[in-house]
Amino acid sequence: TQLLEQSPQFLSIQEGENLTVYCNSSSVFSSLQWYRQEPGEGPVLLVTVVTGGEVKKLKRLTFQFGDARKDSSLHITAAQPGDTGLYLCAGALTGANNLFFGTGTRLTVIP
Amino acid sequence: EPEVTQTPSHQVTQMGQEVILRCVPISNHLYFYWYRQILGQKVEFLVSFYNNEISEKSEIFDDQFSVERPDGSNFTLKIRSTKLEDSAMYFCASSRQGANTEAFFGQGTRLTVV
Numbered sequence: 001t002q003l004l005e006q007s008p009q010f011l012s013i014q015e016g017e018n019l020t021v022y023c024n025s026s027s028v029f030s031s032l033q034w035y036r037q038e039p040g041e042g043p044v045l046l047v048t049v050v051t052g053g054e055v056k057k058l059k060r061l062t063f064q065f066g067d068a069r070k071d072s073s074l075h076i077t078a079a080q081p082g083d084t085g086l087y088l089c090a091g092a093l094t095g096a097n098n099l100f101f102g103t104g105t106r107l108t109v110i111p
Numbered sequence: 112e113p114e115v116t117q118t119p120s121h122q123v124t125q126m127g128q129e130v131i132l133r134c135v136p137i138s139n140h141l142y143f144y145w146y147r148q149i150l151g152q153k154v155e156f157l158v159s160f161y162n163n164e165i166s167e168k169s170e171i172f173d174d175q176f177s178v179e180r181p182d183g184s185n186f187t188l189k190i191r192s193t194k195l196e197d198s199a200m201y202f203c204a205s206s207r208q209g210a211n212t213e214a215f216f217g218q219g220t221r222l223t224v225v
Contacts, residue, residue: 042219099210
């Protein structure tokens with residue numbers, strides 16, 4: 001069983017469309033991080049959320065942490081080809097010193 | 112901008128050989144990590160290191176694996192006797208105050224065991 005499930009696994013959309021990626025778990029996390037990973041490279045941190053219900057914005061990207069701190073979402077407005085990549089959520093359990101990574105969402109934005 | 116650096120970028124080794132993967136974490140960070148990612152699979156935690164000792168390790172991190180901080184800047188992962196299934200991308204990461212703070216990842220070392 002996966003601790004963190006992401007959906008959808010694959011997403012292909014046209015430039016200018018909006019999209020939402022979901023990260024769900026039955027576990028409560030003390031924090032959750034979103035990363036973007038390019039082929040052959042390491043994950044690059046986008047944002048960290050720590051408070052239930054927290055919303056953070058990074059230009060056209062909006063991240064939300066669920067009230068119960070079990071889930072999170074990433075919403076991209078007016079997607080651009082440069083947004084193409086693998087998006088990963090990763091959660092830290094209370095008292096643990098490691099991150100559990102989600103299964104990933106591979107986004108393709110078609111010009 | 113400070114970054115985590117890893118060497119080598121690629122390593123090919125014969126099964127049964129020892130390999131050492133090297134990492135230079137961000138200088139003011141206190142927590143260090145190794146993760147691996149088998150091709151097409153998710154990123155998996157191996158080990159975390161704080162205050163010169165292992166703070167957590169996963170089931171993957173068995174007796175074949177060890178970590179060391181030999182000096183004030185380097186952080187190494189040693190695999191004593193490599194197996195074919197050790198082939199993966201290995202990522203080093205560091206954070207200032209543990210897993211609840213931002214973890215910054217290196218570019219990775221692609222290990223191929225033949």
